[in-house]
Amino acid sequence: MSERPLDLVSGGRFVVPSADLAARIARGRVPRMTIELYRFAYSCYARKVQAALELARVPFTIVDVPYLDRDVMTKVAPGYPMVPVLRHGSDVITGSREILEALVQREPAIAALVPEGREAVVWAYHDFADSTLETPMFQAATPGIRARFATHNERLFFTFIKERRWGAGCVERWARERDELLESARTMLAPTRASLRRHAFVAGDAPTLADASLYGHVAMLAYADRALVAALGEEIVAFTARMQALGVAPPA
Ligand SMILES: N[C@@H](CCC(=O)N[C@@H](CS)C(=O)NCC(=O)O)C(=O)O
Structure with a gap:
């Protein structure tokens, strides 16, 4: 070997x-x-x-x-x-x-989640999800994630780490800007939503790593507040349910 x-x-x-x-x-x-x-x-x-x-x-x-x-x-x-x-x-x-x-x-x-011949599509979507899409998704999710920590200490360190990167008061700012952030994510997801109106998964009728990438971000938002996912569009809500029907765990 x-x-x-x-x-x-x-x-x-x-x-x-x-x-x-x-x-x-x-x-x-x-x-x-x-x-x-x-x-x-x-x-x-x-x-x-x-x-x-x-x-x-x-x-x-x-x-x-x-x-x-x-x-x-x-x-x-x-x-x-x-x-x-x-x-x-x-x-x-x-x-x-x-x-x-x-x-x-x-x-x-x-x-098998990266079908032969679809490598470029799948990895490009993965990289889009983890860069462009990630920004408004994690910013919209951050206030809700912070609120779920059980202790003041955890909330304090979580805030500290975010503020080191994004500046003082960023978590409160993202809470105020939540609707705009979700609208921005929804706009970025317009091509994804169009694809999901034609077939069940991002790159066709079978799930790929592209779907796992999208699901990761939606699960983060849902962890913060399940109600927020609807703002991304009905196609994304239906997609989330399809993934869970295949055995993908719902957000904790
Ligand atoms: N590029 C890394 C990024 C990993 C990352 O940023 N993880 C975050 C959680 S989403 C983390 O552990 N942050 C440290 C912290 O919050 O203290 C990857 O793709 O795995």
Whole structure:
């Protein structure tokens, strides 16, 4: 078996198995790897990875990381303070795109979520969702996410981290601008909504990683406040229900 070592953001490394190994796993000749997904329940990036695993029906365990105690996660990926982190067997992968890329190589059922010939469409949509769309979605969701933390301490640190990046008072500003932010997201989703009027999923009649990407952001908004999802359009609400009918978990 040939193995190709890759760098890991946290300084470790992981190994992408050869196509031969992927084929043997698919035939059931190699035991399944233990997969653990370290997440915050609200994280759009973690929810995207989770949705991909659920769509593909790949068994995995969720490890909910307490917001103010990342010890459980940093033991697995020393020096990496963010979620998601994925443990796949003895390998650890950080960064949601890197995690999906590795899963595509390692898990045939996840590879099937990037149909041959549709790679450009699926990854381009993934990147649109995690860049352009992410901004109004996470800003609209942030006040509601903060309100769900149980303790003052968690709300304080959550606010501090947002303000370090976006300036003092940003969470209150996003609460005031909520309707405009949702309208902006709805406008960005106009082509997605048009596609969803023609077929069940973003890139056609079968779900792909593009759907997992969109779902991650919608799940984040729904975690903040379920009622907000309607503002994105009825097509997105119906899409969310279709994903859940396929076994994708609703927001926590
Ligand atoms: N590019 C990374 C971004 C990960 C990220 O920003 N995660 C957020 C949660 S959505 C996080 O863990 N932030 C640290 C914090 O809030 O303290 C990815 O795609 O995984």
